Amino acid sequence: MELFDNLMLGFASALTLQNLFYAFVGCFLGTLIGVLPGLGPLATISMLLPFTFGLEPLSALIMLSGIYYGAAYGGSTTAILVNLPGETSSVVTVLDGYQMARQGRAGVALSTAALGSFFAGCAGTLILAAFAKPLTEFAFAFGPAEYFSLMTMGLVGAVSLASGPLLKAIGMIVLGLLLGLVGTDVASGVMRFTFGLPQLWEGVDFIVIAVGIFAFGEIIASLEHKEVREAYTGKITNLWPSLSDFKQMMPAVMRGSAIGAAVGVLPGAGLSLSSFFAYSLEKKVSKTPERFGKGAIEGVAGPEAANNAAAQTAFIPTLTLGIPGSATMALMLGAMIVHNIQPGPQVMTSNPSLFWGLIASMWIGNLMLVILNLPLVGIWVKLLTVPYKVLYPAILLFCCVGVYSVQNSVFDLFLAVGFGFFGYALKKLECEPAPLLLGFVLGPMIEENFRRAMVISKGDFSIFIHRPISAILLAATAVLILAVALPAIRNRREEAFQES
């Protein structure tokens, strides 16, 4: 069994004392920041990236994915205890999770989320490991035209699955693509859009954009609301679900994992969409749908499993093709590049212990989360009672340290201030910023492949439909666009997002 050989290799490199330590630190820090309302994985990863500097690549990646899972999971703790989604993917967890907490079952809700996530994480890791190899081999058949079409599909998919007005989101993607082109043009050496500033020769760093738009924007926006958060202050007892709880939650966890794993591979809002899907499915298959919204355990188990499975399988296109399917994955990809690893089909062959070590560490990270979240839940509850006035200056400091230390550049801090203003403006204009980040990371790649494909075809645009794989990908893109435009599906899409 080649799969198991590979996984063994992975575990061998991930299970060193040192790497276990970094996985733990990553999960801990990720949960710590992710628990704070409003700070989702995007802001958390960009803020904590400097903590991974100076580590070996594998340790750094292990810590980063720990941060990612921690941040994704931290959102559910907030959802259950404070009735506030930490990020979009835990929006549905709020519905039944907080009700369970109010009925004195906060402990059960938390452990349901943790156990469900763990199960889904295991399943997701196996799927990722199984699909990585064939997909990578497939990727070697890709030429520039195929890559261009694949990325186009990814970008269109990201907005058609995401919430909100389609056209505005496409605009944000295009803006992201343009921002990604700032800097030296690889083909001609010309400096584009640099205003003569040498600091821009290598382009804008993705951390600058992520921190500016997501973290600064979020802090400013949350300071304008004066209402005080109401955290769950009761003691958390009774962590272990009863036998009947188990009977109710297990099928939901299975269904959630399956949905999540499938939706996670799709480009776009994998995490949030998968939890919405899982929630509506649970409500549909339930014999007692009226319990939903009033503390149904399936309403916590299904979506939590789904978003964790999706968090896992979202790595598939990123690791095998080097193409991120969502803004968070774009950030992970950027973080890998900071550590001198260019994800793509060649990673698996050139550095197998790194590749499989990362996959194995995802499983370890999921296990850590269970350990972290059940016995240590008291810490997170306490953290939620720390007033925001103390928290946000600390967050701001981490952001500044993060932005500065990517390139030891004060200029990047000033740029981040600019993007902070822009991010706040986008919030006021109801423009979703996540597609911008995705476009930003893909911008240079998409241009490069487009130009190469056109050189090959001698300027003939039909190359994109003459090559079969490329044609299929573009056809799928067209179907996606049409699907969103069709009234029936459009309404369903709105409905799915309306349930929040």
Added chain:
Amino acid sequence: MRHAKAVLHAALACFFFKSGEDDYASLGNAMKIVRQKDFSSGLLYIILGVAFAVASYGYRMGTASRMGPGYFPFWLGVLMAVIGIVVALGAIRLDAEPQKMEHWALRPLFIILASVLVFGLLLGTFGLVLSTIALIIGSSLASHEFTWRATLINTVVLIVFSLVVFVYALNLQFPVWPTFIAG
């Protein structure tokens, strides 16, 4: 989320030139900007798109088979401006659900961004410790729950934390003290 449907509808209808009869009846009023946020974002897209297109036009365009550095960004800029036009037009349709521009919280916006700016300006000459003091005290002023006691404790704790974690444990390269003291 309530608005999303209306915008999508408006945008798509514009896109496919699919207007209902009552739209023609109210065409006279159509210039009224019903959806302020969408209209402003449309304008923003147009401005940015045109700016990028104009700037790209300064670079060599090349041909489709041998693209210069200007080719790809130029057409992206044009695309962006076109999207902006459609979004803005969608916002002035009368049957769109009205949507008002929200109030901007200028105080936190200014204080937060200014304290980051000051942090950056101080960092090179005055070092991490002093610029952190400026950042924490400065940004704390943005909160309506501001108290000196909590702010000062917070400042001390964060300075110790960043010295221990960032400077000594992680070995990140920071000027820690002012250059005229550390030399």
